[in-house]
Amino acid sequence: MADETVGMAIAPDLVDRVVWRSDRVRRTRLRLVAVVAAVLVAAGAVPAYVALVPRHQISTGKALAEVGGVEVGYLPQGFGGRPEHIEVKAGPLSGEALRWRGDDGFVQVGVYRTGRRLEDALDLLALNLGPVASEPAKGSDPVAFSDTDEMWVPEPGVALRVTMSASLKGELGKIAEGLSVAWNGDTGGMRVTYLPSGLRATGRAGLQLGGIGRSWSDGTRNVTVEVVHGREALDLDRLRHVPWPTNETLFDVQRVSVGSAAALKGSVSSPDRRMDKGCMVLWVVRPGVGVRIWATTSLAGELLRIAEGVEEVAAGTAASVDGIGVLANLGKSSGGDSMMGHEWSGTTRFWGGRPGEGPYVAVSVYRGLEVETRGWLRQISSAKFRGASVGGVDGTLLTWEDPPRSGAGPLSGRTFLWHPEVGLALAATVVADPADSARAVDDLAHLVRSLRVP
Known part of the structure; x- marks a missing residue:
């Protein structure tokens, strides 16, 4: 794929390197954070529960209150009265909260729901919400702004924050463990x-x-x-x-x-x-x-x-197609197309070229009721197709010849299509010179592995 690489302005193995490097950086940072957190806990610099108490979505039985689709299952003694309902902000995030007041101070539980990418603690750190007393040891752990204020992501698109008076800091872990997300949207x-x-x-x-x-x-x-x-x-x-x-x-x-x-x-x-x-x-x-x-x-x-x-839903990556993140650094997009039919729509982005212009890479996102039917595949392509596994994913492989360019022979096209969730189909495409078919197979697998559903 040497000629294709020049046209795309990327190295042949860049997709693989980017995916590997992204995962490696993420793992390395979390390992470093874990070491730092352990040292701070040992030195008494932060409360032990900040690093050691995990945050789980649990069933709490009868809820004491609910805010933003999150049930509150535990409150300290003396805080069972009627709470104040308020609007809250955390950097670019907007949400709602309940605040209880008692003789010992206050307790506040905030819920932030958003369409932006928000999957774990690293996404919270990226928002730069304020000075952090303790970074998380792993993605599911909380971000502690102090020993009375922490925030975490129990599931994509939802962030929870518990804040309280200094006199109640020993109760923070119990309150957090008593929170349960009642619905996903x-x-x-x-x-x-x-x-x-x-x-x-x-x-x-x-x-x-x-x-x-x-x-x-x-x-x-x-x-x-x-x-x-x-x-x-x-x-x-x-x-x-x-x-x-x-x-x-x-x-x-x-x-x-x-x-x-x-x-x-x-x-x-x-x-x-x-x-x-x-x-x-x-x-x-x-x-x-x-x-x-x-x-x-x-x-x-x-x-x-x-x-x-x-x-x-936003992808939260530098490159995306209809909300689906593309981790591969493919350079500048060479354009896009959209299409639709009976009960389905599709969006495609190209890199390196376009159909009929030479080698290219493309990512397509199809949504709707019709994409669940086998007959739909014939609406988008007349290519030969068969069941296959590419990049560790099971799906359908389509193969065809791209029309010849002026003064050149036809190119070999491969598209791998799969359904990561109901009503959603993703397609990764690599079109290359037939002589580079072995490289194209590897590139297709790398591209498939680089796509992320929020």
Whole structure:
């Protein structure tokens, strides 16, 4: 792939080196942090629990309170009264918190939900939220700003922070261990960052009639967030007529807005209006991607707030394609394409060239209901395909010949496609001179390993 490498302005093994180096730097930093933390603990510079008490998502039984979809299972004696609900910020993060006051001071539990990349303690450190008294020994450990203030990431997109008076510092570990995340909000490339208190997930994100959706309920109140991809989400009128479960109709339609996007809000009922089936708000994030939120009528007043909390999930890497991170340093992109069909949409970025222009590398992201069907593959390619394992991942390998360039022969194309989660398909492509086929196989494996789903 020497000629291809020149065209791409990257070394043949750079993808492999970048992935290896990224993992190595991450492991090395955590090892160094662990050594420093151990020395500080031994010297009495920081409380032992900061380095030694892990943070787990646990079941706490009956919750004492809930904030931002996180249950509080333990509070010190004398702090069981009604808390104050406040808005909080931590650098670029916004969230909500509960604050209890007692004779011995205060306790505050904050929850930050965000669409940005937020997977572990290293992501928190990268935000530079303030002086750190103790860095974490591993990614799941907390970042301690003091012995009465620490923050950690129990799951992607959610950060928790516990702050208290100095007189209560011995209780910090117990409070932290008593926190339990009640719901996760990722579905179809979007992240739900707000839901009314008391709701619980009824299952994982899954296939709906018109898209990829997720539901929450407390037995009486229900919310479903559905992400629709493809031609059905080109505009509000088409999105409004995406299939309904049992012949429902949207009545009393109002034109509202969700952020800067125009939206429709109304009540859902049977065609004869004899059955109240809740309320709905829907909007187009961008042509080909839309969101519908369906809730019981008792949550009508919360509908727009839920909608405002729906964000596209960010990759958090220098290069990305529709929210999927590309760790490989491929240089400057040579452009991109987008496409869509019935109930699916796709985004592709190229490096080194484009189809018909010579060797290139590409990453494609496909989302929607239709990508789960085998027939969908024929909508995007007429290439030969077979089951294969590339870069340690099982999926489908497509092979074809790229059209010949002026004065040159055809190139050999390889695309590996797989489904990391429901409603999502990723494709890594390497197009090279047939004489470099062995190198191209290795490059394809490196590219597959470099892709990251937030």
